[in-house]
Amino acid sequence: MNKKIINPEDATNIVKNSILKRRSKDSRLKLFGRVAIGLAVCFLLFLFYSIFTKGYPGFFQYYVTLDINFDRERIDPKGDLSDNSLFDGDASTIVNESLFSVVEPKGRKEKKLAKKIVSSGKDVRIAKMVKDDPSLFGTVTQVKFALDDDIDSFLRGYIKRETPESERRINDKVIGFIDKLNEEGRISYEFSDYILSGSASGNPEMAGIKGAFIGSILTLSVCLLIAFPLGVATAVYLEEIAKKNRITEIIEVNINNLAAVPSVVFGIMGLAIFISIFGMPRSIPLVGGMVLALMTLPTIIISSRAAIRAVPPSVRDAAYGIGASKLQVIFHHVIPLAMPGMLTGTIIGMAQALGETAPLLMIGMVAFIVDIPNSVLDPGTVLPVQIFMWADFAERMFIQKTSAAIIVLLGFLISMNALAVYLRKKLERRW
Amino acid sequence: MLGYNRAKGLVNLNQKNLHSLTHYYGIFCLLSALLPTLGVFFIFTICDDLVFAELVKEYIPNEVINSKDYNFTIVLAQINNSVEGLVFGTPPQWVTNAAEIWKSWVIKSNILTMIVCAITILTSGFLSYKKIHSEFRSRNAVEKIVMTILGVSSVIAILTTIAIIFSVVFESIRFFALIPYDEFLFGTVWNPQFEGAERAGSGQEGLSQYGAIPLFAGTFLISIIALCVSVPIGLLSAIYLSEYASSKERAFFKPLLEVLAGIPTVVYGFFAALTVAPFLRSSGSMLGLDIASESALAAGLVMGIMIIPFISSLSDDVINAVPQSLRDAGYGLGSTKNETVMKIVLPAALPGVVASIILAVSRAVGETMIVVMAAGLAANLTANPLEAVTTVTSQIVTILVGDQEFESAKTLSAFALALTLIIITLGMNFYALHVVKKYREQYE
Amino acid sequence: MENKHILSSFDDDLKKLNDNLLKLGNGALNNFDNCINNFGTQELDEIEKVINGDLILDDLDDKVQKIGFEIIALRAPQAADLRRIIVALKIATIFERIGDYSRNISNRTKLLIELNYSDLPGVNIGKMGQKTLTMMEDVIESYVNEDDKLAVKVRNSDVKIDKMHTQYYLEIVASMQRNKKLAPTGAHLLFIAKNIERVADYVTDIAEQVYFLVNGKVLSDLRPKADESSLIIPE
Amino acid sequence: MENKHILSSFDDDLKKLNDNLLKLGNGALNNFDNCINNFGTQELDEIEKVINGDLILDDLDDKVQKIGFEIIALRAPQAADLRRIIVALKIATIFERIGDYSRNISNRTKLLIELNYSDLPGVNIGKMGQKTLTMMEDVIESYVNEDDKLAVKVRNSDVKIDKMHTQYYLEIVASMQRNKKLAPTGAHLLFIAKNIERVADYVTDIAEQVYFLVNGKVLSDLRPKADESSLIIPE
Amino acid sequence: MNSKKNDLKSLELTVGDVFSKNARLKARNVNVFYGENKAIDNVTIDIGSKEVISFIGPSGCGKSTFLRCFNRMNDTIDSCVIQGEITIDEENIYDKKIDVVPLRARIGMVFQKPNPFPKSIYDNVAYGPRIHGLSDNKEHLDNIVEEALKRAGLWKEVSDRLSSPGTGLSGGQQQRLCIARAIAVSPEVILMDEPCSALDPIATAKIEELIHELGNEYSIVIVTHSMQQAARVSKRTAYFHLGKLIEVGKTKEIFTSPKHNQTEAYISGKIG
Amino acid sequence: MNSKKNDLKSLELTVGDVFSKNARLKARNVNVFYGENKAIDNVTIDIGSKEVISFIGPSGCGKSTFLRCFNRMNDTIDSCVIQGEITIDEENIYDKKIDVVPLRARIGMVFQKPNPFPKSIYDNVAYGPRIHGLSDNKEHLDNIVEEALKRAGLWKEVSDRLSSPGTGLSGGQQQRLCIARAIAVSPEVILMDEPCSALDPIATAKIEELIHELGNEYSIVIVTHSMQQAARVSKRTAYFHLGKLIEVGKTKEIFTSPKHNQTEAYISGKIG
């Protein structure tokens, strides 16, 4: 008998002899684990660092301060502050004159160069100012104007003075003008008022994310309104009501498969169904939201089902046992208990939708749209698509703008996740 | 409300005999009044445009109908634009007229809808109100209605799938009508061309080639690179987090890693294109390697980072789901942590781990933005990670972004690509589920 | 039984057992008391009562046995509870036996009355009976109060009864030797005396059970015994 | 005990209980057998053996009581197991008591030998003893084989012993009436006969316990009784 | 007891008296199948009014299955098919006309693991009366809750924290809360499926004490693995084996002198 | 029994004989804290060699905590602090020099819920010998596995399906498998924490039978909620209350005539 099972003393000795080796194996695995986590965290930090360092300057830009003579006649010829009247006005000339008075360009050519220093949105800016405050008329006020993106890049040092003029995007003359402005202390580096309030623009110095931001919110609202009720209802139906038979099995497999379908495909479907067959307009948040809703639906359904399944069967038994009907069990017990999980799943799905780009490219939300959408039927774009577009633009300044937009997007995402955590904490009075 | 009151009334008459709670009668009335009305409303709103479209034909002058390039859709669009006040140039008088008449119809139909709705709401409300008596099982009726609503919504999932399959398959069939499928599946050159050239029959058709092999090779290459990055890091992190880390460490690092999953792919794409690729290129040139500015390596690396949390978080979850009792058993027998993890916990969690990896793979295969932005568009058939490659998804995007005509082979090729993509990812999904199921059967 | 069981029905069962046991005990005590008294007073009616009363005791014993058995079966009693039940079963048997002896004594008393019995010289059945009765009262008290000291005292006083019995035995046989007509009377007296001695023995058995009940161990030191009636040849 | 308990130690315990009980039973049977035999053969050595052997029986009884008590405490026996134990406890007490009677008879036999006793006319203690002995053998057999029919038979045969005892009682008293010298001898003979009658009574008690063990219910019909020694005045 | 008696095939199988003078629930020739698998085989038994009856038997013998037939909890299992007749006060509970909801209010159930709702103690008890509309004002509801908690022997322990969560109680208290919840809808019968198996001996004893008390007012059917428990709490005991009802009888008799060999073997620990 | 005896404060507390002639495990003045909360209060006890000792007491009295001190399973709980001395064969197991791994190989453990690894039956039993390198060839390992299964009384039932999963066995078989797994590494002591609480009475009886047999070869410490179980399987019994060791003694004595009032009250169902 003792031959078969080693006797305890021998066993103890054997174990003691091999223990060092086993221990060192153990510490090795631990070390590897640490290194892996360290690497992952480093990646993350590096990514954030690089985005942030690139994006931070994107919130700022160079301005030039000019003395503007608010001459009503010239700015608002009809005198009624209407768009037409302001459009007919001659605000840009006034700005240019003011600029010329400082940098004193000589000749047409130089004047032309000088005009370009100030971003082309100057007239709009003046129009906006007088609209907001008509009392400006008749005064001479100092007004800040964004500088052209090349000048901006130059001031930031991306375009070097040392580079030969021929390889530079701005010539020596312009540099001279800038120096002059600088001497007079008219150039300042400030928080950009375009990045948050502007919308898409070919001029990087005037490009902003407001349009995309609003577009994102509209799209997301559509997505939420469709996906959440549908998702929860489906989950409840599948988990609580449906008999387990062929049909529910098919539905189940379907949902799992939908979750695995790459997002581009949803875009293709949106393109083919909503736009091509139903003839809905392109680029509108409604279609985007619907596509995203279909895409997030599986996420919501799956997490809701998991949440419902996590509700202990004993609670259902208890309720049935006391004579609650199926619907009462569902609405009194299952849904309230599963709500935190459902909400978390939904918010995660929404976050996914918020960051999603590819399917929206398919349905044309990539179009260049200057107007800020007012409703889900107005064409618009969304933040990630905006980022995608900007990332493609050649202008140096767009890199910063892109990064800045990314920061905003991430901020948006983080607050959504924070909301998820908060909601879960608040609802999770599971006792 | 009425139903509630009536029920209340009945309660007063005879409490005991009432079958269900009073508010069920109220809800029943509400539902049975509202649902038909909603149905009617939808039918009206959907139908009126169609009806009007038929009716408006009368107002289109014959000469227009008879003209050569008559297209009812375009004409209808013109009229619609005019109705909505969008005026491009000066439309013909008859269009304006038609629009005017259309407008009047809209008003009439709105009024009609309102009236019909009101009637439905009243009749069905009244009928249901009539139904209320003490024996009526309103709770059961309400439950049936609500359950039907829930059931219908679960059908949406199927509809979506059908929609996807229809949209993709039909267009693919059209594509394969133009391009033989063996060329698509086995061709080694991917070079879709402008349809304009094709159509013109300018003898340049030969330039257009739809061999998908390079795309799949690129997809494969990038996925492999991504997995090489993410599997070891993800798995080891998961093991460390679930077995070695203190609860504080775990509470700190796990969400931190999950942040990686929450970052939108377009951000990764941007990062890959503007930070990683240049970095690789410069460090490559320092080593004397020629790395393309858009390389598979850059895209793969970044994608690998992106899918780390899919592996680490999911694996961590499944590892944690391994019951503590198994660990206790291991420690109770005198296992070290290493032995407990490697010989007990991991094998037990294997199906979940495998599933998480497969999920990560299908993510990688379906991932679009990173490759669009960082891997390039050159359909190279290469195994060299330092060159630019393209992937299925990025081709789909490139082809379909912008306005396109649905007749051209180039546009349609995107659908064929999508079809193959779906088949591949679904295959992986099925396989993952199968693996999980198999293990579960074995050990439960 | 200071504190209660969580299961009150267990307490109920135990109470039922105890009540019946005490009823049995008191019944036996009563019967024995009466039969001793009747021996002096020679009232036939009273004697009949004792004889008939014994059936009740038999029933009570059966009841106690049944209840005890069921409690053991249904409640799996432990420690003190179990001792209480086992002891109750044993004591009940003893009380029943004492009842039998009382009836037997009464039967014989009846015959003695017919034989016109009057006390033999040196034989005082009444006194012996009274002493035994006191012992019995004490032992019941010791059981009720779970007073093991009293029980031990009772047990030790048995020796007096034994001595008394030996003495009476010799006296009775002596009387019979003197007067052969006394043979029937003497035979009955012999048995009556013996019976009382046996009752006292049983009382000491009860005392030992009480000791076991209270202390959970058997009273092990040998009991002093002094009944020598089977060891002595009367002169 | 046809099939085994899952817990073999429970079976072990039960076996221990049973073994000791049978040892006790056989011891008591043996002692009684001897004391009856010795009454005829009058061999003093043998008689002493019986007297001393009783201590062993007392110990065995204590042991059975202890084992039974512990089994009840530790194993919470149910149904047949429980009946077996309770019955064992009761039977053990009876065997012990039979042992006592054997000793008592032996003591008295010793005295009778000193008194040069020879059988009185009409009195055959040996026969009565043998009959009782047979009953006792049967009852032990009925216990071992769980044979309730045999047990009932044994119980019903007690009536013969009772009749015999009544008869012997009358004969002995009659002899004493005839010859006053016979008083001491007669007294002892009376007790010996009574003792044997008591043993037979106890045997019927055992038989009733066996019946209960086998059938789980008490043998309820009234037992025929025929001992009238306390009811009859010898002429 | 009635003329039907002779029709019952099952009677040949079951030892002891399955009938009860004042029966509240009557099961007649009940068979239960899970798909192909027969879990209950031709069982006939009465549950008397205001009696505590326990079902015992080896694991998997169908005790729980049979118990759950009485309030149709088996309806929730798709594969489960029930044949035969079960009546409460002469009304067949498997009749098409019968709505399970009021039925379950009449026949309360307490489960193996204490399963209070994750709500306050008050709401746990008030839930039943609310959904069944047993009370229309707060005061009345308060009274119902108080009374139910009192009957469940929990009032003293929780009266000062009715609004604290029911899940915060100890296991034994939770189980008593569940009993109070069942009582609150004034059932006639309470079914209990191993109500103490998740509790320690002291909590178990308290529940048993409670069952003993409630036995004076309700019919209680209790499934238990513990023979001792059956012995302690019930007046009648039914022994099941492989889906068959082997023996029914007074608890005292079952535990001192069972009639069927299998009962004997199970009770004295010999099966296996 | 030794001169230390008088130093032990705890002896004032505990009734009965805590010492054992041939002690294998000795606990001296052991205190266990979970953070601030004292779970074990100054307990001194010997575990004899080849004896079965059971720990009983109301829920939360610290039985499990104390049991887990013996193989340092409490190390896995961060907040748990242990004072005092526990020795196995005169070696302090809480000594810094001691590595828990060989210690746990010497002191096996069986848990409340059967927890076989999700591997084959063979691999379950072979796991311990493999990790500890107790056998270097397949044949020897086969022998160890067979022998362990035999000792655990499982060999007959599983010998023809050693490669089927251990989780496919019934609850009772799983628990015996866990015992076989513990035996396979040749422990000296086996700790069992309520090993039968998840099992039905028949499976329980089988495990008890097994414990009874194993008691001839191993020292076994068993924590149980069931007094009856303690009574059935163990030679000695220790009664804990609120972290204190109230009474130790022979099982027979504890269950027939305990010395301490609290023991008596607990055993006869009076606490609460």
Ligand SMILES: Nc1ncnc2c1ncn2[C@@H]1O[C@H](COP(=O)(O)OP(=O)(O)OP(=O)(O)O)[C@@H](O)[C@H]1O
């Ligand atoms: N939902 C189910 N589906 C299929 N078979 C089932 C189901 N529930 C129980 N069974 C089977 O029916 C039989 C009886 O089960 P049941 O749960 O009633 O036994 P039980 O006596 O309550 O056992 P336990 O004491 O273990 O609770 C068993 O063989 C079991 O496997």
Ligand SMILES: Nc1ncnc2c1ncn2[C@@H]1O[C@H](COP(=O)(O)OP(=O)(O)OP(=O)(O)O)[C@@H](O)[C@H]1O
């Ligand atoms: N991990 C832990 N952290 C904090 N306190 C604990 C922990 N484990 C147990 N305790 C506390 O220590 C005390 C003793 O617990 P332990 O589990 O040892 O009791 P037990 O006697 O085994 O009870 P049971 O019979 O319910 O298993 C209890 O008060 C418990 O609340």
Ligand SMILES: [Mg+2]
């Ligand atoms: Mg069950």
Ligand SMILES: [Mg+2]
């Ligand atoms: Mg514990």
Ligand SMILES: O=P([O-])([O-])[O-]
């Ligand atoms: O009651 P006894 O015949 O044994 O004295």
